[in-house]
Amino acid sequence: MDDAQKRRQLAAYIGKLFRDSFGKGPEGVYVSFGGPFFTVYMTNLMSATEQILMDQDQEEIIMSTRAKLMQKLIPEIRANVKLETGIELQEVYYDWGLHNRSGMITGIAHETFGAILTEDYQGKEQIHEEIIAISQRAQKAPEKINSYQLNPRTIVVIRSGILVMIEKELIRTGYEIQLKYTKRNLEQRFLHNNSHFEVILDRKVVDLFVDWDFEFDKSVILFVVSDIHSPVEMS
Template identity: 55%
Template sequence: MEKPINKNSAELSSYISKILRDHFGKGPESVHVSLGKTFIIVYIRNFLTPTEKVLMNQKQDESVQQTRGLVMQTLIPEIKAYIKIVTGMEIREFYYDWSLQNKSAMFTGISTDSTSTDFPITEEFTGKAELINEMIYLSSESEKKPEEIYACRVNQRTILVIRNGILVRIEKQLIRQGMQEQLKLAKRTLEKGLLHNNNHFEGILDTKVIDIFVDWDFDLDKSVIVFVVNPTK
């Protein structure tokens, strides 16, 4: 059975729901915060404004992505500061992704400090070796084989995969030329297509996969992927 939400998680959930409502004009239906060692993962459900819905109906998904990205540049420092106040975690890396079709979203923070209350993660879980092999294969299809790869189960519904060393030379050159946003949009389309069209994950993890999110830190040559799964199968 999954642990009950603790005070820190509940406080962060309430804060993130409010800050999204304040800046987008509409808040999400729910915000689930998972704390585990040096990780904080926020899963946001039913989050799509009426304006965004109109744009998506007109096949303007990229415009929604770009606008949300601009807003997030303002929100990220505020969110990191609030996490520090509540948990004591100094967030060094912050990742986010949207699943517009599912009206869901993911924020992931990585800290060098553990949470103020220790939440153990599961280093070994069903299908871990097979999942890593599948991620190596998919990375090779879209970029290159990762130099390092790490996977853990933060809780019953959340699996985190971290890849280091995945950028190829042409991508690094595009980044040097200031084309980070264009590259991220292209990579998001390509990689998410490969992830969502993969029919092996549910068999590997022995459970239903509800959502998959991916983001990159180009400066660190690093990527995070978050699987949200059905905790009860």
């Protein structure tokens, strides 16, 4: 089975998994992998109940419920990725763009999926500078930052060493869930309000996601950008 077939199989499986769990599956599921990275981008994912909660500004309830659901789904996704590709995901991150009814899953393996991974892309260093500046505003500059382009529409940014002492203490004393929710709100606001990304990439940023693994003091940011043939219109 070639990579395109594997991606289709995985996309179909994940779409069904979410449909069975949510009662309504995502309208689109786009699977990518390259190097050690595996990503899933989902569009139009929101149940009728969640929409009612959104209309009542109850996003925290949606995020909490989905977090509990993902505890069940992640092991199933790991197992299916291993079945289809022979590669085991060591780390799994996820985030939701509730305003766009979208979502992402990003997995990192110790092995490589064999697909081409672009380590150099337009504006890479400038993107790093913007991410570092945002990290400094939210907590502190990362000790290490790398990014990769998985395909023309998907960029993965990995930050390491970003937690400050007060955050580590909150995690140690059991406030991990509250800390993650607060950090997500803060960084999502900084990321979405940054107009420089589109200028640097010369593309529209369709979606932006962020998640953390506090145990490894690590974070993943996923950019989904417009097609190369639909660049940002410059005035």
